[in-house]
Amino acid sequence: MLTIRRDDGHIDTHGPGIYFAPDPFAHEASLLQDVEGPVLDVGSGAGRTLLWLDRKGVEAVGVDLSPGAVNVAQDRGCRDVRLGDVMDPKGKILGDDMFQTVVVFGNNMGIGGTYEGAEALLHRLACAVMPSGQALVTGLDIAQTNQPHHLAYHRRNLDKGRPRGEIKMRFEYQGATGEWVRWFHPEPDELARLARSAGWTVERIGPAGGPFYAGVLRNAR
Ligand SMILES: C[S@@+](CC[C@H](N)C(=O)[O-])C[C@H]1O[C@@H](n2cnc3c(N)ncnc32)[C@H](O)[C@@H]1O
Numbered sequence: 483m484l485t486i487r488r489d490d491g492h493i494d495t496h497g498p499g500i501y502f503a504p505d506p507f508a509h510e511a512s513l514l515q516d517v518e519g520p521v522l523d524v525g526s527g528a529g530r531t532l533l534w535l536d537r538k539g540v541e542a543v544g545v546d547l548s549p550g551a552v553n554v555a556q557d558r559g560c561r562d563v564r565l566g567d568v569m570d571p572k573g574k575i576l577g578d579d580m581f582q583t584v585v586v587f588g589n590n591m592g593i594g595g596t597y598e599g600a601e602a603l604l605h606r607l608a609c610a611v612m613p614s615g616q617a618l619v620t621g622l623d624i625a626q627t628n629q630p631h632h633l634a635y636h637r638r639n640l641d642k643g644r645p646r647g648e649i650k651m652r653f654e655y656q657g658a659t660g661e662w663v664r665w666f667h668p669e670p671d672e673l674a675r676l677a678r679s680a681g682w683t684v685e686r687i688g689p690a691g692g693p694f695y696a697g698v699l700r701n702a703r
Pocket of ligand 1: 500501524525526527528530531545546547548551566567568569587588589590593
């Protein structure tokens with residue numbers, strides 16, 4: 483099992499198979515119904531969404547920071563997966579490529595690590611998406627909990643003047659331990675605020691089943 487350990491000791495475990503699922507998750511499916519390429523998959527991991535898009539005949543490019551993830555995605559048949567940091571302000575990895583749709587799945591709004599980082603990510607993505615192009619975003623609605631340890635974590639953040647959803651976590655798998663990384667789970671209203679200030683209009687953001695929300699943002703440039 484893969485363990486995700488938060489810095490307060492809370493752990494989530496799941497099988498690595500979720501990163502290899504052949505079909506989109508239920509909370510992603512409706513977003514992808516009319517997806518238009520070319521698509522940029524941000525933090526494409528093992529190529530879960532890229533392979534599905536490929537089967538549908540939709541042109542797509544993946545970007546991932548992890549050489550291991552890029553290798554796995556390429557081995558699985560993903561045609562265009564690039565190794566790089568999507569936050570790179572010089573945009574080396576995307577060059578002048580422009581996309582009709584950007585997909586931010588697997589809680590990947592968190593990549594920026596903080597509220598400010600999420601705003602920078604959304605700015606970066608707005609520059610890579612054609613006028614009137616869209617961003618499809620899913621996330622975890624972290625406020626939907628009554629678990630005392632989650633509520634205590636949120637309270638500590640709020641007391642520091644930070645959003646509830648800023649966390650530090652690391653991955654552990656079969657004896658290997660990753661670095662601690664900052665991750666940010668924006669709440670739906672925070673995502674809306676961030677999107678507007680980063681040059682997007684909010685078409686919709688709403689519950690998507692279970693603890694998840696799904697959103698469609700439209701490039702306002
Ligand atoms: C939680 S996994 C999600 C993978 C995939 N989107 C999915 O839903 O199956 C997050 C992925 O984002 C990648 N990642 C994290 N920070 C990144 C960055 N700054 N630029 C590009 N990829 C990044 C990680 O290497 C990892 O493969």
